[in-house]
Amino acid sequence: MVKIGFIVEGDTEKIIIESAAFNAWLTAQNISLCHPVIDAKGGGNLLPQNIGAMISTLRSKQVDYIVILTDLEDEASPAVVRSRIGSADTPHIFVAVKAIEAWFLADTLALQKWLGINDIVEDKPEETIGKPWDRLKELAQHHQKPGPGGSKPNFAKKMTKHFGFTTATAAQHPHCPSVKEFCDSLIVLGQQQVQL
Secondary structure (H helix, E strand, C coil), X not given: CEEEEEEXXXXXXXXXHHCHHHHHHHHHCCEEXXXXXXXXXXXXXXXHHHHHHHHHHHHHCCCXXXXXXXXXXXXXXXXXXXXXXXXXXXXXXXXXXXXXXXXXXXXXXXHHHHHCCCCCCCCCHHHCCCCHHHHHHXXXXXXXXXXXXXXXXXXXXXXXXXXXXXXXXXXXXXXCHHHHHHHHHHHHHHCCCXXX
8 A cells, every 4th residue: 555644734634534434545545544643733834944854753754745735815825825935845735715614615515514504505615705614604604504613624524524525525515626636646546656
């Protein structure tokens, strides 16, 4: 199996990567997850001068690839984020547009289960007027359902453990290219046998 180490922007990304469903999907792609998933504790910490120690930690565990997962937030494009973070040591950088919570909006089955509404679909999860987190709150309020609460990590735990969220299902959404790119690229890495 190909061993991949992850460096993620924050708690929500870490919860998704460490979820049972994501790990089962990785195994099906011939990928083993290196533990621990490293939480950079904010996108501002994902800079070349800060990630060297994180990369060293993963390399000491003899990973085949290192993958970084972060949010676009208010940057102009994923290319800007990649250039800010990247170096020759980190070629696999994935950027959730606008934020990782867009992926929750893209998993229609999990969204429907969370809201208890069978026909709800978020057409353009990466093109919400505000942040995807705000859109999740709007949807709950509009449909008079309990909202996501005040804690993004707690909501991520609920989505992955109770409502069936998976990146693989989100990647099937026709208008959420960042999660599709993430999953498709991991599938390709799982087919490789090249060491760092």
